[in-house]
Amino acid sequence: MSSGDHVALGLLAMGECLRTQQPPKFKMAIKCVLSCFKQQMSTQLLAHCHLVYGKMLYFHTDQIDEAKENLLKSYKMMTTLGDVFKEARLQAFCIICEIYIINGAGPQIASQLKNEMAAAKSIPSIYNKLIFYLAEIFTLEGNAEDALKILEVGIQNNPSETLIIYYKLTKNLVNMRIKGLICDPEEMAVVSQTIQALPQHLPHALNLRLFAMGSQLAFWLSRGQAKTARQFLKIMQMDCQTNANAPMPEDFLWGEMDALTILTCVFTVVHCAETCLLEKAIKYYGVATNHIKGLALKYSTKPYEAGVIRCLDRMRLVLEEVLAQMHIISCQPKAAITNMRSMLDISSRHLQLAEEYYPMVHLLMANYCVYFEENADYADKHFAIALKKIKDRSLNTMAHLQAALFYLSHCKQADYYSIADRVAQRSWENMAPSVVAMGHILHIYHTYLFKKHNEFRSHVVACLEVSKREDLFRSHSIVFQMFSTCFHGNPQNVLSGIGTLQWTKKLFDHSLLLWTYMHIAEIMKKGTAPTNVSEEETLKNIRISASALRDSKVEAANDPAHKALINWLDDDPSCFLQKES
Incomplete structure (x- = not known):
């Protein structure tokens, strides 16, 4: 062993000591390992140093590209060193697979992954990892058939009851993500019993x-x-x-x-x-x-699995997206802008998140513009981007339905018919209940405009059924209101107008509430008002809701972020992320 090897081994030992001490000193540990490359080392030790350095960068920094470069060097060197380095080579390859998957480049490594699975059969822990990686790559490609096949291979070749449960649950997840199917309830019952045991x-x-x-x-x-x-x-x-x-x-x-x-x-x-x-x-x-903030801080001072922070980012994105939707509906534009700014800030850190969430922000912005921006062209532009870039089939269908409703309500017949095939009933009738309800709402409006009364009523009944079955309160209220408004001449529909009011009061939706009260006021003019709602109360609530809507538009127009928000039409959100001083 050369003197360079002795020095490198000492530096590696020092680096590991610094990495595992409490509290760990990651920067110093990485510097120790980096110093190894200044030594004249044997090929075997050089390959090992690249592996250790790549792992440290991957697990304890955000320098994922440099980590990938060192791990690939280690992997290529170890492939020439025979079976003695097989396990170390496969360890490097596992992390390389994770990096490719994280970067959305899984298919580029799939062929090599299949080759290495044969070599990994003698090392069960690595073999099972590779199966899960390959299944994840197939799933991200939307290839459910191959994903389920490879997971079944894992089930058939595994003696571990615990891992078999993981494989079965992962198969269930693949079915949900790609096919939109929940697995057989009987199989899930068996899995649950096994877990309880x-x-x-x-x-x-x-x-x-x-x-x-x-x-x-x-x-x-x-x-x-x-x-x-x-x-x-x-x-x-x-x-x-x-x-x-x-x-x-x-x-x-x-x-x-x-x-x-x-x-x-x-x-x-x-x-x-x-x-x-x-x-x-x-x-x-x-x-x-x-x-999330506490856990992110915690993982900045201790070893963590790659992807933990990214996982936290994903959960934060879901939170911001949901709150943005609720703030738009409840006429709180500043709060909605804050949520959307957070979404762009978080997703701009990672290419994969940006590709997934930028289009979602455009869809939110389109709805924001519908509520708070007088110029309908802005909503039109954001809808166009969202329709083009949202990849998830269910979300893309929902976006098309929302855009179609916008086109109809703004008399954009040409735009509506340009996407008519995408919003036809056959395109959404077997999708999620929330999408189905939205599809019926669109067709209720469309059939009313074109005086197709029989179709109108059938869509109303179908939408009420799906909304009631799954507690889709807002859809339920909207349909009640549309039905009551369209057939307000019939005294029997007075009750449905009042029923709508009871639902709508719970929704924080001033536009829907204003619509409902105005409809009740119309009914009162005809002398068919119910005894439990006074004219004074109705007029008062019309003023309150109208004022809330008017004030929210003024608030949005006076917000410095509003202009940047509605004009963000490219992939660079930097202008919108510039917070006002």
Whole structure:
């Protein structure tokens, strides 16, 4: 062994000591490893140094490109060093796969990943990792068939009951993400029984239970099925409370209570949004964001798995998106701008997040402009960008439905018919209940404009059914109001107008509330007013709602961020992120 090798080994040992001490000194540890490259080392040790340096950069810094470069050097060198370095080579390759997946370049590594799976069969821990990586790549490509096949290979070749459960839950997740299907209830019941039979003191027992519940909860909420999701949410909330003080091993990060608390709060906020509980949503938004800040600070001072901060960013993005929607509906433009600015700020840090969330911000901006901007061209431009760039099929369909409603209400017939195929009933009738409800609302309006009364009534009935089934309160109120307004000449529809009022009062939606009160005022003029609503109260509430809408538009126009917001039409959000002094 050369003197350079001796010095390098000493530096590596010093770096590891600094990395693992409490508190860890990551910068000094990285400098120690970096100093190794100044020495004349053997090929074997040089490959090992590149591996250690790449791992340190990956796990303890945001220098992911330099980490990838060093890991690739290590991997290529180790491929020439024979089976002695097989496990180290595969360890390097695992992290390389993660980096490619994080950067949205998984398909570029898929072929090599398949080749290395054969070599990894003798090392089960790495072999299973590679299966999950390949399944993730297929899933991100939308290739459910190959993703499910490779996960089935993992099930067939695995003696570990715990890993088999992970594989089955991951198959369930693939079905949800790509096919929009929940797995067989009988199979999920068997999986749940197996999880319950595990020794409950083991960290992965809680993790598996929450993985099973959380994946189903995310599925139901993503479809707008708040009523179905409620039972899973209550169980998850109880688990978080029960295990709040449960000890967790230092080296086991899954199932950590801070992270689970954040996830549960995110689910709660989404559920509150779908059931129109603004105050409760704001409360849990505050709890979640405080925990996110605390956890991010914690992981800046201790070793963490790659992607933890990015995972926190994703949860924060969901929170900001949901609150932005609620603030737009409740006529709070400044709060909505703050939420959208946060979304752009967070997503601008990562290319993959930017590609996913910039289009969502454009969709939010389109709806923002509908509410607060007199010039309809701005909403039109943001809708156009959102329709072009949103990749998720369900979200893209929802965006088309919203845009179509905007085109109809602004007499943009040519624009409406340019996307008519995308909003035809066959394109959304088998989608999530929230999308189906929106589709019916669009067609209720369209059939009313063109005096297709039979179709109008059938869409009203269908929308009321799906809205009532899943507690889609806002859709329910809108449809009631549309029906009452369109057929206000019939005294029997007075009650539906009043019924709409009771629903609408809970929604924080001033535009819908104003519409409802104005309709009731019209009914009163015809002398068919119910006894439980006075004319004085109705007129007072019309003034309050009209004032709130008018004031919100003035507030938006006077906000320095408003102009930057509506003019952001490219992929550079820097002008919008410039906060006013």
